[in-house]
Amino acid sequence: MSEHLDLRFQLKAQGDIPLDVELHCQPGELLALLGPSGSGKTTLLRSLAGLYTQVKGEIYSGDSCWQSTDSGIQLAPEKRQLGMVFQSYALFPHLTALDNLLIPLQGLPKKQATQLARQWLERVHLKGLERRKPSELSGGQRQRVALARALIARPRALLLDEPFSAVDQATRQKLRRELALLRQEIAVPTLLVTHDLEEALQLADRICVLHRGQLLQVAQPECLMQRPASPTVARLLGMQNLFTGQILGNSQEEGLRLDWQGQQLTLPFKEGFTTGQEVTWMAPPHSLIMHRPDRPVTGDRENPIKGKIEELITLGPHASLAIRPQHAPQWPLRFYVPQHFVQRQQLAQGMQVSLSLMGKGLHLFQ
Secondary structure, three states, X not given: OOOOOOEEEEEXXXXXXXXXXXXXXXXXXXXXXXXXXXXXXXXXXXXXXXXXOOOEEEEEEOOEEEEEOOOOEEOOHHHOOEEEEEOOXXXXXXXXXXXXXXXXXXXXXXXXXXXXXXXXXXXOOOOOOOOOOHHHOOHHHHHHHHHHHHHOOOOOEEEEEOOOOOOOHHHHHHHHHXXXXXXXXXXXXXXXXXXXXXXXXXXXXXXXXXXXXXXXXEEOHHHHHHXXXXXXXXXXXXXXXXXXXXXEEEEOOOEEEEEEOOEEEEEOOOOOXXXXXXXXXXXXXXXXXXXXXXXXXXXXXXXXXXXXXXEEEEXXXXXXXXXXXXXXXXXXXXXXXXXXHHHHHOOOOOOEEEEEEOHHHOEEOO
């Protein structure tokens, strides 16, 4: 199969499993479909594979039409030439690792197919394990076989349905790294279904946030984390420090002034916001800076806040802090700091501290 084909689709469904999604995945691009259970991630993947046919719309791979409701086209799953990797591996238990890889190569001469299968096993670090059956392999090794089988026939697209969730954390990290390396060599559009934000951030070129079948935001990982499109997206991503406030003024000269429970915060000018407007805003962790007692606050947009440490929890090399501001004790600020910072500053629960909400890092939702 020739490479460098894109994948485009526009799909809608109603009823028990609603869906309303339009996406375009470029050759070599990995889109992560991220969302809670029931958000439509797996339904979308199964629809692309032709395994679920209760959706309307269009699916194109390059110039090839896989589905068109208006034209009555519904290409069978085996004709879509897809590579798929599941959480459950889906390997044939009675076949060896080598024989599992030979299945997609049945159209090739046996010698050529065997040589290619051995090359792929070596590529995924399974050289010497060709004759082992799935029951004789570890979970990580089985998933490597599944990944090699999905890619060996040069598919038009690669669909990954939570492929690493059944293995331990150390193996998961190795598999993610190996997938990232393989993607550098194979330019196929890839869709990854995951509920793991860390996995999406590590692997994806763009992350697609799904909720109740609706596509809420599509963005590069850094953009998504710094500028979620709505409070709903922010909460789905597990973000904290979402508050409400009122715009006091917004100009190029003075920047944007925001009232937060009687405390004025100053941000850079932002288009689309007007004086008197009620807004929801967010203080991402990177916008919060704790100060040493001997360090004076400087700058108009450092927005100094005084508060008390209500919660200090050690979590490995980091500590989770919750600080109740003096002016708004009902709205604690939550963030992480390195454990060595806690020790150096002798932080403790109940301690009075000062911190800044850096204006350039605060995010206002339209």
